[in-house]
Amino acid sequence: MTTTLQDCQALDAADPLRGLRAQFNIPAGTIYLDGNSLGVMPASAPARVAEVVTREWGTDLIQSWNKHGWFQMPGQVGDKIARLIGAGAGEVVATDSTSVNLFKVLSAALNMVQADAPNGQLTRKRIISERSNFPTDLYIAEALCKQHGMELVLLEPEEIASALTAEVAILMLTHVNYRTGAMHDMAAVTAAAHAEGILTVWDLAHSAGAVPVDLTGAKADFAVGCGYKYLNGGPGAPAFVWVNPLHANRFWQPLAGWWGHAAPFAFTPDYQPAPGITRYQCGTQPMISLAALECGVDTVLAAETLGGMAALRAKSLALTDLFIRLVEERCAGHGLGLATPREHAQRGSQVCLTRDEGAYAIVQALIARGVVGDFRAGDGGIHKDILRFGFTPLYIGFEDVWHSVEHLKQVLESGEWQRPEFNRKHAVT
């Protein structure tokens, strides 16, 4: 039995999460399949940001640090994010960028490895990651390796298990791969790493708000994640950082600014780290951006009374299953491949298609039709060019899936993607 438009409409009508879409004003004529890159603006954000600007900043000025709880904002938003990633209250701060937070946690992890080296002799001189990890993660790790005389080893996912040896200090992985949407089993991988004495650093950029995460249950060591993707926090939103409470007080991170100090307003000349995750803050935090991020996180927390992340996950899998099935039914014979695992346990909340030719132009032709996905370049080797479609279950419905595949079919059948305007590369793909 093939799936029809009416079937998709029936799925939307029966969807208990359908009402969550009203938290957003999605532009008319747009099917937004790029929430994995920049989430849709929450409808509450403009008024909240205006309030911070005109009342808190404009009127109350410096009193707002106390009067409007500005000083507590990184921890307050962090506590909300914690509920989505299996962390406890007081264990997460929303701060800085993912890249900067990675620098902090990798540095702290290296401190731990050095302190725990038998007889002070450092034998673990490798950081392991995936070759197709997001480049900024690799750049940050590479720079730290250079500074510490260590080696960054890049592997394919299937090579990781056998590479976990006594020479390895840290395993740094992105939970859901940004290119393929493939998801690691965080608990199993962490256990395998720990069995060899290796610390784990997880990047949750494509997980937080997209798939259930249980950092505590997985006994992970460090985690960072992004505020502007599935958390809908706005362009350049503060990222977040979590450190296992077992490690949090052992060291402080090298960006030891005054916002991570135990008593910033004592203005002492020496650094005394605040207890817990607060020491992962550096300098003064962006209040307007934190306010927008809080609106975004609240859109995800609104699912808590409807089954929470488990319900969002079930819908996300139903959406990506449907997309894969419809593409295979309706776009067969057009040279599309599937880069995303079919296995539910191995799939995040996106579907990535491959095509040897024209992937970029096909995405551009779809965007011109109002179906917004994105393109990620291959490496000319085993990693192919990718057409990437993110499915944010908060605001994407089953009928959206139907129409996006219908547009893809028309773009391929008409060959309209070959038009010159769709083949001109923009700075941001």
Ligand SMILES: *Cc1c(COP(=O)(O)O)cnc(C)c1O
């Ligand atoms: C999006 C993303 C980032 C972004 O890092 P920024 O510092 O916010 O630019 C980092 N890592 C991964 C895995 C990502 O997907």
